[in-house]
Amino acid sequence: MDxxxxxxxxxxxxxxTFDTNRPGLALLYQDSSMLTFEGSKIQGAAAIxxxxxxxxxxxxxxxxxxxxxxxxxxxxxxxxxxxxxxxxAGEQHALKFSQMFHxxxxxxxxxxxxDIFRLxxx
Amino acid sequence: MDxxxxxxxxxxxxxxTxxxxxxxxxSLYQDTSMLTFEGAKTQGVAAIxxxxxxxxxxxxxxxxxxxxxxxxxxxxxxxxxxxxxxxxAGEQHALKFSQMFHxxxxxxxxxxxxxxxxDIFRLxxx
Numbered sequence: 001m002d003x004x005x006x007x008x009x010x011x012x013x014x015x016x017t018f019d020t021n022r023p024g025l026a027l028l029y030q031d032s033s034m035l036t037f038e039g040s041k042i043q044g045a046a047a048i049x050x051x052x053x054x055x056x057x058x059x060x061x062x063x064x065x066x067x068x069x070x071x072x073x074x075x076x077x078x079x080x081x082x083x084x085x086x087x088x089a090g091e092q093h094a095l096k097f098s099q100m101f102h103x104x105x106x107x108x109x110x111x112x113x114x115d116i117f118r119l120x121x122x
Numbered sequence: 123m124d125x126x127x128x129x130x131x132x133x134x135x136x137x138x139t140x141x142x143x144x145x146x147x148x149s150l151y152q153d154t155s156m157l158t159f160e161g162a163k164t165q166g167v168a169a170i171x172x173x174x175x176x177x178x179x180x181x182x183x184x185x186x187x188x189x190x191x192x193x194x195x196x197x198x199x200x201x202x203x204x205x206x207x208x209x210x211a212g213e214q215h216a217l218k219f220s221q222m223f224h225x226x227x228x229x230x231x232x233x234x235x236x237x238x239x240x241d242i243f244r245l246x247x248x
């Protein structure tokens with residue numbers, strides 16, 4: 001398992017799903033998963049999916065600028081650190097963001113145990 | 123162990139040490155530690171300290187804007203996600219940065235004592 005390959009595949013899948021089928025993100029989380037979105041803390045797949053589908057915008061597009069990854073220790077996890085741009089429909093300027101994922105191995109592949117999202121304000 | 127307290131104390135210590143005694147950061151890393159600094163990967167205390175003390179600026183000041191943290195799983199680790207401004211001496215404008223740390227408990231060692239297993243730093247360009 002090459003962490004770089006896993007990280008890239010995950011990032012492609014995550015943002016594509018976010019941008020075209022946001023409820024589909026639920027599959028990436030489990031009950032132990034944690035999301036901190038702009039400082040708001042949520043736990044568990046259902047609550048996380050509700051937070052993300054409930055964000056105050058419909059159409060959006062993420063474009064990724066950088067992806068960094070490292071193995072996270074003996075449990076086989078992978079840390080993925082992303083930066084990029086988030087374009088909301090109808091907005092003139094894209095928002096800059098950074099996001100960190102901690103992927104853990106599960107029975108059907110990797111799931112997101114930890115997820116932290118922050119906008120990078122000018 | 124309150125994750126938020128550990129994270130906040132670590133962040134303050136890390137950036138104060140970086141800004142005043144960069145070589146002192148060595149005590150935070152071990153041979154398994156990994157740093158990715160603007161895409162350049164380094165591993166182990168010696169190589170990491172070398173990288174950080176060798177950066178092309180002397181005086182700097184980090185001002186932290188946000189700190190987020192979460193427990194990272196059964197091994198007792200803590201993920202810390204920081205954003206802020208980095209002011210280099212002589213530069214007119216501060217650089218914006220994001221940084222992620224994965225702190226792990228030291229074994230054996232004092233309970234509540236952590237080292238940096240993973241460290242990823244990125245500038246956020248305008």
